[in-house]
Each structure stands twice: as C-alpha cells, then as structure tokens.
Amino acid sequence: MTDAPSMIDWDLAVRLGSRFAGEGPDVSAAAADEAVRELRAGAERSTGLVREFTSLSAAEHTAPVLVVDRAGWIKANAETFEKILTPIVGRLTAKKGTPSGISAAIGSRITGAEVGVVLGFMGSKVLGQFDPFHDPHGRLLLVAPNVVHIERELEVDPTDFRLWVTLHEETHRVQFTAVPWMRDHLHAQMNALADSVEVGESLENGIKRIGESLRGGSGSLVDLMSTPEQRELIDGVTGVMSLLEGHADVVMDGVGPEVIPSVNAIRRKFNVRRKGIGPLDRVLRRVLGLEAKMAQYRDGAIFVRGVIAKVGMDGFNAVWESPENLPSKAEIGDHEAWVARVHA
Known part of the structure; x- marks a missing residue:
C-alpha cells in the first residue's frame, strides 16, 4: 500500500484478513443488488431523520457512502490505520531505533499477520462504520x-434492519460534521498516547499477561499493556467514544418507532447477539477489547438518555460546544455529575 518502509506489512494484513473473514452468506445477484440499493437509500433517508431528532446542523453529502464487501472494509480500515499509525510509528522508532534488514522484514510480516487476524475477525462482524479520518470529510x-x-x-x-443500521452510522457522520473540532481532538488524544509509550516495557509486560487474559483473566490487551499514565489517556478516549456510540444508539432507537415498525424487536434480538455467540467468539471479544466496546454502547446510551431526561435535547447538545464539555469516563457513569459541571 506504500513504498515507504513500515513496521507493519499492510499488504499481508489485507490479504490475510480477507481470507480470515471469508466472503459471507450466499446471496443471489438480485438479492445483493436489493441490499445495496436499500442501504444506499437508507443512508440518504437517515440524514434528515437524524437532523430532526438531534437538532444538530450538518451539511449533507459531505462524505461518500460506500457499500462494500468484507474485503473492501478490511482494505479501507488498513488504509486508515496506516495513515494514523505512520506518524506514531515514526515517533516510536525515533525513541527506540528502526530495525533493518531481515529483522525488519520478519518483524513487519509478523505484525502484519497479527493485524490481519484482527481485521479479519472484525471484518466478519462490523455492519457499518463512519471513518472520520479519511480526507477530506470522512467516508x-x-x-x-x-x-x-x-x-x-x-x-x-x-x-x-437496513434503515436501522444506516441511522446509527449516519449519526456518526452528523456528529463529526456538525462538530468539526471532534476529529482533531481525537487525533490529538491518540498522539498523546503514542508519545507516552515506552515500547520495550509495554510489549514485555503485555506478552507476560496475554496468557492470563486468554485463560479467562480480566482485561483486554489494551488494559494489559497500559501504564497508569496511559490508562488516564485511554479513559479520556473511552469517555468520548462512549458518548459517540451511545448517542448513535439513542438516535437509532429514538427515530425508529416513527419509521421502523419492528425497531423494538430488532433492538431486543440485537442486544442478545452483542454478548457473543459462542465460547471462541467471547474469548476473542474480550482479548481484542470488544467487551469494552460493547460497554461503550450500553454506558454511553444510559448517559445520553439520563442527560436528556434531566435537561432536554438542547441541554444535552452543550456536550458538542467544546472539548471541555465532553464527559469523562467517570461522568459517563454519573450523568448528574456532568449536568452539574456543565450546567452549573
């Protein structure tokens, strides 16, 4: 994907991830065309529905809508990860030095294989995604x-179901379009986390404790490989992501009854599925940090509903006014504390 030297073999990651994910269910050409058409139409329809429900003003058609297969999602995310990680890796190698020759080649392929497995697992699960880091306005x-x-x-x-899914993802587009500082804020937090990393110590500590996680211990790889200082930064990112995901869940369910007759049944069944569908699936979710991701949806939605019940939608929308108004991880679990701080 790039001729520049890399610590990750991204081409290998894409190839391996695509094989690992598989092609998905057998679908006739007519059924596939219908699914693509309805997803595109759902994305188009969702724009006005999200705006009306949230009162957030976001320009329309700022980001392309791409209906992709699993391999397409994996390739798109590899491109985004490479873009985000390249400057971060540059800073880390400046601290530790860059491996060369056969060591660099072997290391990049090992890392590429690891990334490929993660992308492959995720590529078989993800329904949709708004990528805010794709220039110029996301996709x-x-x-x-x-x-x-x-x-x-x-x-x-x-x-x-297709309209329900597009409502969630269109909400994310509206969040980043109506709140233009959000993208730079998240990027700055990730850069701060990279600046805090001590590569040797983090990897050594993480390798020692991966087995504990696989044997059923608590914590994801992110938790196991983080110092207290890094966890504080991660808590900040967690607060933001919980807000974004919870807000999107509230919107998709809040809009739902007006336009999606079966929304309550969809939500009930979907929540059961989010818990994982088998022992291996549950282990991988825990190790890869997906259990924490599911908690972001749940806790974020509780926070958003609690704030709206307390101060209304206009009062909740104060959260988008500045980075200082974003909830901390602690406030996600205590919406009244956020209301008291922001609306004092």
Missing part, C-alpha cells in the same frame, strides 16, 4: 454481507 462504510448475515440470523425484517 461512510456499510458492509452489505454482514448486514444480510445478521438480519437472517436474527430473523428480522430486512428493510427495517
């Missing part, structure tokens, strides 16, 4: 095979 990805797979598995109405 909205909808993974058609996964949407079809889940709607079949849950036995829900396909048209309702």
Whole structure:
C-alpha cells in the first residue's frame, strides 16, 4: 500500500484478513443488488431523520457512502490505520531505533499477520462504520454481507434492519460534521498516547499477561499493556467514544418507532447477539477489547438518555460546544455529575 518502509506489512494484513473473514452468506445477484440499493437509500433517508431528532446542523453529502464487501472494509480500515499509525510509528522508532534488514522484514510480516487476524475477525462482524479520518470529510462504510448475515440470523425484517443500521452510522457522520473540532481532538488524544509509550516495557509486560487474559483473566490487551499514565489517556478516549456510540444508539432507537415498525424487536434480538455467540467468539471479544466496546454502547446510551431526561435535547447538545464539555469516563457513569459541571 506504500513504498515507504513500515513496521507493519499492510499488504499481508489485507490479504490475510480477507481470507480470515471469508466472503459471507450466499446471496443471489438480485438479492445483493436489493441490499445495496436499500442501504444506499437508507443512508440518504437517515440524514434528515437524524437532523430532526438531534437538532444538530450538518451539511449533507459531505462524505461518500460506500457499500462494500468484507474485503473492501478490511482494505479501507488498513488504509486508515496506516495513515494514523505512520506518524506514531515514526515517533516510536525515533525513541527506540528502526530495525533493518531481515529483522525488519520478519518483524513487519509478523505484525502484519497479527493485524490481519484482527481485521479479519472484525471484518466478519462490523455492519457499518463512519471513518472520520479519511480526507477530506470522512467516508461512510456499510458492509452489505454482514448486514444480510445478521438480519437472517436474527430473523428480522430486512428493510427495517437496513434503515436501522444506516441511522446509527449516519449519526456518526452528523456528529463529526456538525462538530468539526471532534476529529482533531481525537487525533490529538491518540498522539498523546503514542508519545507516552515506552515500547520495550509495554510489549514485555503485555506478552507476560496475554496468557492470563486468554485463560479467562480480566482485561483486554489494551488494559494489559497500559501504564497508569496511559490508562488516564485511554479513559479520556473511552469517555468520548462512549458518548459517540451511545448517542448513535439513542438516535437509532429514538427515530425508529416513527419509521421502523419492528425497531423494538430488532433492538431486543440485537442486544442478545452483542454478548457473543459462542465460547471462541467471547474469548476473542474480550482479548481484542470488544467487551469494552460493547460497554461503550450500553454506558454511553444510559448517559445520553439520563442527560436528556434531566435537561432536554438542547441541554444535552452543550456536550458538542467544546472539548471541555465532553464527559469523562467517570461522568459517563454519573450523568448528574456532568449536568452539574456543565450546567452549573
């Protein structure tokens, strides 16, 4: 994907991830065309619905809507990760030095394989995603095979489910478009985390404790490989991500009853599926930090609903006014503390 030297073999990551993810369910050409058409139409329809519900003003059609297969999602995310990680890796190698020759080649392939497995697992699960770091204004990805797979598995109405999914992802586009400082804020937090990393110590500590996590111990790899200072930075990112994901969940359910007759049944079945569908799936979710991701949806939605009940939608929207108004991880679990601080 680039001719520049890299600590990660991104081409290998994409190839391996695509094989690991597979192609998805068997779908006729007509059914595939219908799924793509409905997902595109759902994204278009969601814009006005999200604006009306949230009162957030965001320009329309700022980001391309890409309906992709699993391999397409993996390639897109590898490109984004490479873009984000390149300056971070540069700073880390400046601290530790850059390996050369065969060591660099072997190391980049090992890391590429590891990234590929993670992307492959995620690529078989993700329904959609808004990528805020794609220039110039982000891009909205909808993974058609996964949407079809889940709607079949849950036995829900396909048209309702597809609109429900696009409502969530369009909410993310609106968040980053209506709040233009959000992208730079998240990027700055990730850079601060990279600046705090001591590569040797972090990796050594993490390797020693990966086995504990696999044997059922608590914590993801992010938790196991973090110093107290890094955890403080991660807590800041967690607060923001919980807000964004919880807000999108509230919007998709709040808009739902007006336009999606089966929204309550979809939510009930989908929440059961989020817990994992088998022992291996649950272990991988825990090790990769996906359990924490699921908690972001749950805790963030509770926070958003609590604030809206207390001060209304306009009062909640104060959260978008400046980075200082973003909730901390602690405030995500105590919405009244956020209300008292911001609306004092």
